[in-house]
Amino acid sequence: xxxxxxxxxxxxxxxxxxxxxxxxGVALMASGVVIFTVFTSTPVEAILGTVMWVHxxxxxxxxxxxxxxxxxxxxxxxxxENLFSGLAPLVGRLPGGLAHVNVVGCGIFxxxxxxxxxxxxxVGRISLPELKSRGYAExxxxxSLAGSGTLxxxxxxxxxxxxxxxxxxxSINRLFIAGVVPGLMLMALFSTYIAxxxxxxxxxxxxxxxxxxxxxxxxxxxxxxxxxxxxxxxIGSIYAGVATATEAAAIGVLGALVIxxxxxxxxxxxxxxxxxxxxxxxxxxxxxxxxxxxxxxxMSFSGLPSDLAELISASGLGTTGLIxxxxxxxxxxxxFLDGISIVVxxxxxxxxxVIAVGIDPIWFGxxxxxVVEMAQITPPLGFNLFVIQNLTGKSIxxxxxxxxxxxxxxxxxxxxxxxxxxxxxxxxxxxY
Amino acid sequence: xxxxxxxxxFCGSLAALSLAGIGVLILSQIGLRLLGSQxxxxxxxxxxxxxxxxxxALPATLIHGDHIRVTSLCQLLPPKIAHIADIVAAxxxxxxxxxxxxxxxxxxxxxxxxxxxxxxxxxxxxxxPQSAMALGSALFAVAFAERTGRLIFGLPVELEKTDTxxxxx
Numbered sequence: 001x002x003x004x005x006x007x008x009x010x011x012x013x014x015x016x017x018x019x020x021x022x023x024x025g026v027a028l029m030a031s032g033v034v035i036f037t038v039f040t041s042t043p044v045e046a047i048l049g050t051v052m053w054v055h056x057x058x059x060x061x062x063x064x065x066x067x068x069x070x071x072x073x074x075x076x077x078x079x080x081e082n083l084f085s086g087l088a089p090l091v092g093r094l095p096g097g098l099a100h101v102n103v104v105g106c107g108i109f110x111x112x113x114x115x116x117x118x119x120x121x122x123v124g125r126i127s128l129p130e131l132k133s134r135g136y137a138e139x140x141x142x143x144s145l146a147g148s149g150t151l152x153x154x155x156x157x158x159x160x161x162x163x164x165x166x167x168x169x170x171s172i173n174r175l176f177i178a179g180v181v182p183g184l185m186l187m188a189l190f191s192t193y194i195a196x197x198x199x200x201x202x203x204x205x206x207x208x209x210x211x212x213x214x215x216x217x218x219x220x221x222x223x224x225x226x227x228x229x230x231x232x233x234x235i236g237s238i239y240a241g242v243a244t245a246t247e248a249a250a251i252g253v254l255g256a257l258v259i260x261x262x263x264x265x266x267x268x269x270x271x272x273x274x275x276x277x278x279x280x281x282x283x284x285x286x287x288x289x290x291x292x293x294x295x296x297x298x299m300s301f302s303g304l305p306s307d308l309a310e311l312i313s314a315s316g317l318g319t320t321g322l323i324x325x326x327x328x329x330x331x332x333x334x335x336f337l338d339g340i341s342i343v344v345x346x347x348x349x350x351x352x353x354v355i356a357v358g359i360d361p362i363w364f365g366x367x368x369x370x371v372v373e374m375a376q377i378t379p380p381l382g383f384n385l386f387v388i389q390n391l392t393g394k395s396i397x398x399x400x401x402x403x404x405x406x407x408x409x410x411x412x413x414x415x416x417x418x419x420x421x422x423x424x425x426x427x428x429x430x431x432y
Numbered sequence: 433x434x435x436x437x438x439x440x441x442f443c444g445s446l447a448a449l450s451l452a453g454i455g456v457l458i459l460s461q462i463g464l465r466l467l468g469s470q471x472x473x474x475x476x477x478x479x480x481x482x483x484x485x486x487x488x489a490l491p492a493t494l495i496h497g498d499h500i501r502v503t504s505l506c507q508l509l510p511p512k513i514a515h516i517a518d519i520v521a522a523x524x525x526x527x528x529x530x531x532x533x534x535x536x537x538x539x540x541x542x543x544x545x546x547x548x549x550x551x552x553x554x555x556x557x558x559x560x561p562q563s564a565m566a567l568g569s570a571l572f573a574v575a576f577a578e579r580t581g582r583l584i585f586g587l588p589v590e591l592e593k594t595d596t597x598x599x600x601x
Contacts, residue, residue, distance in 0.1 A: 021521040023501045030528050048532065049539020052569075053562060056483035059475045062458070065451050065485060243462075246478070250458035272448075279448040280498045283489035287499060290486075338500050380504040 003307040006039055010304070010349075024341045028291030028348075032298040039302045047297055055293040056286065059246070061166050064285065066249035067157045069278035071113035073256040076270045078263045080126040082223035083108060089217045092208045096194035099136060099144050099205070102127050103190045106148035107183065108224075110155035111231045112252065114162070116376055120149030120387045128391055137204030139402040140197065142388060146399065147190055147406025149384045150373035153339070155183035156235055157249065160372055163285065163340055164365045167292060167347035171362075172245040173238050177431050178366045178424045180235075182417060186370075189409050197405070226262070230255045239431060285340055292344030299348055309353035322357055323418050326350070327371060327411075334375025338383065342372055366424040367417055374410045377403045436578050437495060443571055444492025450485040450564075454478050473552035480561035487568025491575035497590035519583045526576040533569040540566045 013034050017027035029048075036044040055061075083105045091100035105123045113119055124145045131141040153160045156176030165172035198205045212220075234252040237243035243251065260266040299305050312322060333342055346368060354364055376384045379400045388399050417423050461474045471477075493499055501521070506514045540562045542548075549555040582589045 017524070018502045019505045020517055020524070021501050021503055021506045022524055023499045023521075025499070026525045026528050029532065030524075033528075033531075045535040045538055048535040049542075052532075052536055052565060053483065053539065056486050056565065057479040057561065058482065059479045062454050062478045062482050065482065066455055066458070069451065069455070246458055247462055250455050250462065253455050254459060275448045275452055276444070279444065279451050279485060279489045280493040280496055282451065283447065283486050283493040284498050284500060286486035287490060287493075336502055336504060341500065381502070 003304065003311065006035070006302060006304045007308070009038060010035060018336075023287070024338070025287030025289075025291035028288065028295045028341075028344070032291070032294040035295070035298040035302050035304075040298075042301050048294060051294045051297050052290055055290055058166065060172065061162070061289075063157075063172065063245040063249045064159060064162045064166075065278055065282035066246065066253050067114040067159060067162070068281050069274060070157075070249065070252040070256045071115055071118040072274035072277045072281075073253070073260055073270075074109075074112060075118055075122050076274060077256075077260045077265045079109070079227060079259065080105070080122045083123065083227065084126045084130060086220050086222075086224040088209070089212045089220060094191075094195060095205075096140070096191070096198035097136070097205050097208055098127075098131055098134065099140050099194045099198070100191055102131075102141070102144040103148045103187050103194065106145070106151050107155060107187045108227060108231070110151040110153075110183070111235060112157075112227060112256070113152055114157045114159035116150045116152030116373070117383045117387050119152030120145060120384045121391070123149070124388060124391050134209075135206040137201065140194065140201075140204050142392065142394070142399060143402040143404075143406055144190065144194055146377050146384050146388055146403045147409065148187070149387070150376050150410070151183055151186060153373050153376070154179045154186065154366075154369050156180065156238070157245070157252070158369065159285070160339055160343055160369055161365065162245065163289060164343050164347065164368060167289065167296070167344050168351055168361055168365065170365060173241075174362050174428050174432065175365050176235070176238055176245065178362050178428050179369065181423050181427050182366055182370065182413065185416070185423060186409070186413055189413065190406065193405060193409060226259045230259065241431070288340055288344055292348050295345075296348040305349055305352035306356075308349065309356035312353045313356055317357075319357060319359060320418060322354070322359075323367065323414075327414055330368075330371045331374055331378065334372070334378050334382075336381055337375070338381065339372035339375050342375060343368060360421070360425065362428060363417075363421050363424050367414065370410055370413050370417065374407060377407055436574065440491040440495055440571060440575055443488045443568065447485045447487075447489035447492070447568075450481045450488065454481045454485070457481065473550070473554040473556075476550055476552040476554075476556075480564075483561065484564035484568070487565045487572075490568050490572040494572065494575045494579065495589075495591055515583070519580060522576055522580040522583055526573060526580050529569065529573040529576055533566070533573045536569045537566050 010031060013031045014027060017030055033044060036042055084101055087101045087104050088098055091104060092098055094100055102123060105127060106119050109119045109122055128141055156179050158179060161175045161179060162172055165175050233255050234248045237251060238248045330342060355361060376382050379385060379396050385396050385399050389396055457474055457478050461471050464470055506517050540559055543562055544559040548558045550558055579589050
């Protein structure tokens, strides 16, 4: 009964505040206050101060602003142009042609950037006009970009993974490594779909560009060297176990600055713009994280998550059943909430139950990231849809229609990941 | 009203410096470690710089319209009612963050009263790094109050968007 009442109060408070348009972080804090005052006798101010300090002055969290900054710097370089010209001759002859540049380009950029909005914006800025001028069908070009852009979250480094790692107190390095194989798997699935679609709709794909001589191809391939070097420096140092996520991020910032300097895009103006952008984005995420941390502490005092865990254990849902129920729930939530809010709400309320059922928190993190990827492309609130709307001027619902097949591929990925958990855990076990 | 915006933006710049400081600190730490040396309490300093960066940037992030909120439901309402909802939301946030700033101020002044020191190699009085948190949260409440006022008088609340990426996802 108490469980029902508490979850009722929590859901009602959040629903009213969020629906009214109160900022997510503020709404989370307010819900924490409500839970504290109604269901516990703890002095709430004393706890608030401690939570704000402990969770903002956090060494683990320092990786977050640095990875954001790295992405902001790279966004302002010629990296996307270089990716396109380097990759085009490689994939141009596959069925589906240059549409695969979206998949591979997003995959590569995701490995140096932690955000799917940045990945979509950076790759799409170049690839959408190029594909359009060559006569590729819009649903192929836009759909594949929106789908592959979500890889920014799954392929390390990843901002949302850092948020999950910090909130769930799980090793960020392990999460990063767990994302590698599922990320590659999704790339393969996207590319397979593009190839099949192109075979079935030959009118949507123009004839390939004339063959480029070998020497020119190699020259273009050289343009990919800087970004590949950066990937090796950042992910390699984490994989080899020589760097913490924060150190890898700092190396990444340095590498990005070097690439910008050599590409001639390192002006004072760009440097300041990238730094200010990174500062505001990390403050935005910081506010949500702090709100969630306060709500989590309210939860631990009130005992709601452990009651929920007992209820779920007693219900006999089992792992697969629980994951199925959660997925439906998250997809609905994803229509109205952004990914980071979904992740922090999950870790505050549901995670103890998930762990009690015996689900590995690293595996769950990977699963949650894929679900959040779905949230990125579900209307009306989907960040990747907004980015593509800005790039193309098309309406959200037009874009959504083109994205449906890629959404289904993400659902397929969740099913595969649940049936074969090793997809996420195997590489982690090899490394640690 | 313009003066407050300058103050908020100035704090935003301090936050950016603080963020850049984290990068410089960690890179120097990596460099020095290769030479067999290290910066004492570097982890503490980086963590404090992060706290300062987050809190000092909160108000500037608000006036740039970068804090996340759910707007899809309000868009369904008629414009007049949506405007009232906007005022209520900003007013609520003012009260809420005002209380948060007050609680944080209490927390920091306790650190001051009891001379709490950090646990690292270099023992620093904790109120020093914590004061950025107190300042940032107080100005955040001010920024919400300013926003509420502007909404009531029908003034624009957010600065023009420039070339930035939307959100961290």
